[in-house]
Amino acid sequence: MKKSILLYRRLLIANWNALIEYRGDFITQIISSLVFSLNHIIIVLLLTSKVPSVYGWSRGELILLASTYNVFIGIFHTFISRNLDQIADDIYFGKLDYVLLKPIDSQLATVIWKINYISLIRVLFGLTLTVYLMGTLHIIITVPMIVVYFFVIITGVYMLYSFWLPFITLMIFNPRLSNIVIFLFNITNVARYPKEMYARLPLYIFVPLLPLALILTTPTKVLLQKFTFELGFLFFAVCIVLGLFARFIWKLSLRHYTSASS
């Protein structure tokens, strides 16, 4: 355990050093992150300037959803997305062997190497805005609420990871899917909007998008004190099913993996 902690500490330092190596690039990335955080908030403000509610969500609630998106996606991009992008590259170039040979679980090995510190800016921005909005919506923040909120966010991050991983593993069967990560980034944008917006879609479109529709709506409803047993059950049921499915697909795919040297 101590060894793992020391190893992860070294990874954290190595990632930080890589980030600050080019100072100009570091500053531009910070600015880009801030601008991107603001972009969606401004769009929501603009679009709801003359509409009191959209699908039962008031303006304040939609902005709270947008700020939760910043927290959520910030955590996802900090710890997960760059690693999955790297795995896609490793599969394409046949370098996944180096990951598989490590003395740790192969699925865990897909998410520990890269840490994108810049995305923490989005997390900070999102949290600051969330606290501010809770004040304007006159909702009292309690410790149990914070605990449940972060628990649901982290579970949502795991759900999104489990949604992404089967797509990434498709590259083992077809290494030419070079734009799969960009595809996933775009699809993830679906999560920005309330679940109710997608309920009108045909079932064959709504069901695959359900995890994305849930990952943000659920933690936001925790904050709005509208978290119901049914929503919680659906959320955790989808998370467990997706997690097991992702694990199964990953293990199945590895049996078909042929590296560049094989």
Added chain:
Amino acid sequence: MHTYLQIIKGTIEEYTTYRVSFILWRVRLVVQLLVVYFMWWAILAGHQELFGYTQGAMLTYVLFSSFVRPFVMGTRTQEVGELIRSGNLSNYLVRPMRFLGFCASRDIADKLLNVIFAVSEIIVLYVLLRPQLFIQTSAVVILLSFVALVMGMVLFFYFSLLISYLGFWTPDVWAPRFLSFVFAEFFTGALFPLDILSAPLYLVSQSLPFYYFIYFPLKVYLGQLSSMAMLQGFLIGIVWTAGLWALERIAWSRGLRAYTAEGK
């Protein structure tokens, strides 16, 4: 000319070689369109008119922007930054063709494919979703909107090239390109018509080149601009095009002097 035609043909073949990747690309664009479509559908539900647009007019704008966007903003010029950084630009400098012509040919191929598939996707979505679409019947307006489209296309081409030319002076072009993408998302009118912005912000957007990428051609098509506004738009657009062309020429000649093929 034959050289550039071959480049167009080769670029199209490049896209269609990896068919699954190509399909994923199109699915991604359709999903993006559907998200924006349903967002506006939800916002306008229960309202006769909002921001000066009926639901039909807004959904027409959204659907047609999915045609205009890839036509104007579909580009391969983002690869130029990587070519400069890796030193592979040298391979193209020694070839018996103009590098600008090469980039333009690649872009034409990209836009051709985009247009063909965007039209098919819009037809399929129209059959599935049945929105109230506005179809322009005036030949003059259609011609003017085509001219505005071409102007937007040329403007974006030079704009994107300029961002890529930053590679002559900085090792990473990603961040400036990403920033420009974020501004473009907001100020091109891809997500919403720019006239829903407040008056000062709308005025600012009119003076930026992004205004002429998507919003201006669409407004011309929808026939929602007065003759004066149209003339003003075309004049400012031409000024921007000429300005960006001149900047591109200067950046290219200075960039070549700074270019050291470091990656090689």
